[in-house]
Amino acid sequence: MIWKLEAQWEEFIERVVDQYSDEVFRENFRLARNTFNEVLRLVKDRISTADMAVGHHTISAKAQLLITLWYLATPDSYRRSPPYSGAISFKIFPSTIGAIDGTHIPIPQPKDHGISYINRHNYSSIILQAVCTPDLKFIDCYAGEVGSCHDANVLKRSPLGNVLLQGPEESFPNDVHMIGDKAYPCLPQLMVPYRDNGHLTRMQQNFYFNLSRARSTIERAFALLKNRFRCLQHLNVLSIEWIPKYIVACCVLHNICIENNGAPMKHSRSIIIKVVRLGILTSLN
Structure with missing residues (x-):
């Protein structure tokens, strides 16, 4: 049979x-x-x-x-991906290499330590942390932390976080940096919004608005990823060890789709991504 x-x-x-x-x-x-x-x-x-x-x-x-x-x-019969319509430029923030954020990938609640996987939205998930460029491609991905983990702690535990905290000069030369939301700490290589205490100056408000607009690129990248690979809307995989690999594999394929846009692949070796423990997208060059 x-x-x-x-x-x-x-x-x-x-x-x-x-x-x-x-x-x-x-x-x-x-x-x-x-x-x-x-x-x-x-x-x-x-x-x-x-x-x-x-x-x-x-x-x-x-x-x-x-x-x-x-x-x-195709986890279900619905197959519609929103049109790819380009991305907001980072030009207003010179030397910005990407926008960082995290997104929750819903999963069945694990039997072991199941409570730790429940996020603030009250469902079980694995967190995907990613950095994307203005064209919505991912240049860094990290998956595997439990849903209850705060974004700042996910960053701290990730290889990217280790780089930011221990030796950023080599990976972030010439004053390049990322942009993120208020969940992240303000670092020399990570620009985040002012804390809005109701007393921001006009200049600070303009900065807040423009940073939020530029940072929305990562939200659009996540939306495109989840609509293109709809299994990520509820990843029904029982093996916790395999879940990060599924997630990062989707990120790799997402990049391939954007890079080629239906055209023959060029410089194919440049998009071979090494997936290691906890699902880390480690090379894009």
């Missing part, structure tokens, strides 16, 4: 998926067909067929990747 299921997948891909128009393929799997083929080329040697083996039969790397993309994009 399992072998028949595997055979049905291969037959379905050959007879149905391979006949999809480019538009239908992209609608179902979120990647243009030529981008999918390039991603497959990059990962096929790393996909373990042993894990998918059934007797003497295995599911092909192509089928595994298609199944994965289908799952990430």
Whole structure:
């Protein structure tokens, strides 16, 4: 029976998926067909067929990747992603490399230490912390902290936080910095709003407004990510160890979609992302 299921997948891909128009393929799997083929080329040697083996039969790397993309994009029957309409520029804040924020990824409540996963909105979640550029691409991602963890503590525990607190000069040369909301501490490399005590000057109010507008880029990036890969609206994965990897994999694919926009992939090695423990997006160069 399992072998028949595997055979049905291969037959379905050959007879149905391979006949999809480019538009239908992209609608179902979120990647243009030529981008999918390039991603497959990059990962096929790393996909373990042993894990998918059934007797003497295995599911092909192509089928595994298609199944994965289908799952990430389609937890239900609704498939609509908001149009990508560009991003707000950071030009008003010179030397800003990105906007930072955190977002909650809903998950089933774990059996162990389940209370710690409940966030301020009263549901269980894993936190994704990310930094994005004006074009909504992620340049740093960190996932794995429990939902009850405050944004400032997530930053402190992340590799990016270690850089900011211990040796920022090498990673943030020439006075470059990030922007964030009031949940984060004000640091030389992290610009946050003034505390609004009701007595802000006109200049401070203008700064507050412009910073909030620029920082909204990360909120738009999260919205685009979750609508493109709708599994992140409720990640029904029981293994806590695997959840950060799912999340960061979606971030990687999100970058690929934006970078290529349906065109053939260029400089493909530059978007190979190393996913390590707790789901850290460690290289974009």
